[in-house]
Amino acid sequence: MKRILCIIVIPIIIIAACKNNYSNQEPLLTTTNTSVPTKYPTIRQNTEKPENTISPTKRNETVTQTPSLTPLSTLSEDDAQNLILRLLSENGDCYLPCYWGFSIGETRYGEVRQLLNSISSDLISSKKAIGILYRTTGGPSPGYSEFGFKDDVLESIYAYEIGTEVNHEISRLLSSLGKPVDVYLSVFRISSGDKPFYLIIFYPFKGIMAIYKGNAILRNGEFHSCPQNIGPELTIWDPEIEYTIEDIDPFGDIEQIYSLEFMTGLSNQEFFEIYSDPENNLCLVTDAEFRP
Numbered sequence: 001m002k003r004i005l006c007i008i009v010i011p012i013i014i015i016a017a018c019k020n021n022y023s024n025q026e027p028l029l030t031t032t033n034t035s036v037p038t039k040y041p042t043i044r045q046n047t048e049k050p051e052n053t054i055s056p057t058k059r060n061e062t063v064t065q066t067p068s069l070t071p072l073s074t075l076s077e078d079d080a081q082n083l084i085l086r087l088l089s090e091n092g093d094c095y096l097p098c099y100w101g102f103s104i105g106e107t108r109y110g111e112v113r114q115l116l117n118s119i120s121s122d123l124i125s126s127k128k129a130i131g132i133l134y135r136t137t138g139g140p141s142p143g144y145s146e147f148g149f150k151d152d153v154l155e156s157i158y159a160y161e162i163g164t165e166v167n168h169e170i171s172r173l174l175s176s177l178g179k180p181v182d183v184y185l186s187v188f189r190i191s192s193g194d195k196p197f198y199l200i201i202f203y204p205f206k207g208i209m210a211i212y213k214g215n216a217i218l219r220n221g222e223f224h225s226c227p228q229n230i231g232p233e234l235t236i237w238d239p240e241i242e243y244t245i246e247d248i249d250p251f252g253d254i255e256q257i258y259s260l261e262f263m264t265g266l267s268n269q270e271f272f273e274i275y276s277d278p279e280n281n282l283c284l285v286t287d288a289e290f291r292p
Helices: 077-093 109-119 170-177 260-264 268-275
Strands: 129-134 143-150 153-159 182-187 196-203 208-215 217-219 222-225 233-237 284-287
Touching (some): 109 129, 109 153, 170 196, 170 208, 182 222, 182 260, 182 268, 182 284
Antiparallel strands (some): 182 196, 208 233, 217 222
């Protein structure tokens, strides 16, 4: 049987689909009064079956907000905002794949719930996942983070890109994690006239995938995709499970994903050297006639 890793995501804001044939995946956690961000990555196994298994939340599971531990007192709005900004900027005094001080395979459900309950009493949760919507300064859209569990232990983390630029802007992420194993780039044309690009930075041995998303600029028959000064959508899993990009298949169609070297001529090493420099302002240039 083929192995599936599901990062359980609750949509936060409605974002335009970048391609008509994207997979419309039903969220595994639901809420009746919150509009949420669509998560494109779906991790699925289509090579050899790993020994371990990560099980997704059952779709018919009843959503509950009953805490496992007695929650800390909910902070005032200002204090909760300050704590969120500190978590985004300091990451809970840890480094990826640890996120907000929570570590895959170590942190317990109750620990996560207790901290998040101090920020907001309106968490979106089930027995296997806890999601929190939060506001950052300077933008109308909320951020969102979700933590998935197996047997009460943290097994996966998903972070929507709102606010992640504070600590995971591309030069900082590359400097912290080192040269990526794989880098992929896709640029699409959609009916609205937008030309969204997706830059996927992949660290299978660290259990990290970062996707930087923006709108490419069309200039002289070329797309210019500029990943600086934006935050990534983060997916984090147990680094002992060595996923490939075929397992993750972010767009539901692996044929839409191309290596950065194929698209731009840049090797992973050249990409790392250029984009780990915080002073770099170069964009990735691709042929506008190419159709993924």
